[in-house]
Amino acid sequence: MDEVVNVNFFFVLKGKSVKQILLVVIAAFFTALFLFMGNLSLSPVFSTKDGPKAVYRGEKDIALTFNIGWGDEKAEPILDALKKENVKAATFFLAGSWAERHPDIVSRIVKEGFEIGILGYAYEDYTELEEANIEKDISKAKEAFRKLNIKDIKLLRAPTGHFDERSLKLAARSDYTVVHWSVDSKDWTNPGVNQIITNVNKANKGDIVLLHASDSAKQTAKAIPGILQELRNKGLKLVTVSEMIANGSVDSKEIK
Structure with missing residues (x-):
């Protein structure tokens, strides 16, 4: 019985860790996307290929x-x-x-x-x-x-x-x-x-x-x-x- 409890606790802990990691990864992704889009909107885009500038x-x-x-x-x-x-x-x-x-x-x-x-x-x-x-x-x-x-x-x-x-x-x-x-x-x-x-x-x-x-x-x-x-x-x-x-x-x- 003690062994089963320990195993269940391990999987619960493991599941929580995975969720936390996923949340961190998702948050980092959207933060990076936000910064990228912000920089993109501010970046000057000023010429045509082989054309006027x-x-x-x-x-x-x-x-x-x-x-x-x-x-x-x-x-x-x-x-x-x-x-x-x-x-x-x-x-x-x-x-x-x-x-x-x-x-x-x-x-x-x-x-x-x-x-x-x-x-x-x-x-x-x-x-x-x-x-x-x-x-x-x-x-x-x-x-x-x-x-x-x-x-x-x-x-x-x-x-x-x-x-x-x-x-x-x-x-x-x-x-x-x-x-x-x-x-x-x-x-x-x-x-x-x-x-x-x-x-x-x-x-x-x-x-x-x-x-x-x-x-x-x-x-x-x-x-x-x-x-x-x-x-x-x-x-x-x-x-x-x-x-x-x-x-x-x-x-x-x-x-x-």
Whole structure:
């Protein structure tokens, strides 16, 4: 009788151990899957095989980029902050429809020596548009800047940051290089000036930093001095995206 009890206890204990091990393995699997999916969603995917590419980082220096798609209030305070900090190099991606409504601000951006790229025209998600409509949006943006006497723009950023193989090919057909980013300030979420500075402080040489000068970015102007101080502490030189492309190799990944 004692022997039978001991045997039963052994199998019960064995069963519990197996269940515990299985639970640990399953938990580890889903944790790994979660981390993988998180990294996958954040990983830039930026080229077609043997086709056009989108730039998301370079080899050296650092590029601050500002998106403006809408609003009347935040662009000039950000330009004021850059001027006060004696910043001579930055790239502004402007929606054509916004540029049409704010020619004076566009003129100031140009006069202060900053680079201009196109942020489409109507700020629509290119991955949700038919090819003909993507092409039309790019063409309308190009025409809007031509009327503002801003020529030879070579850079394009997908309006919502979303693009696919079609977008890359259509942009290349119009002689534009698509530019994404490697560091996101998340300034449009207004997480606080210190958090914006912390987010940008992840940047190192070769990074392209995403910032905004639309009215949603309520804290960006105040964050600029701290951002610049941190970048200077790292010895990073500010350049435009075009200068980054010209001065070294750039990274891209393949769109499947």
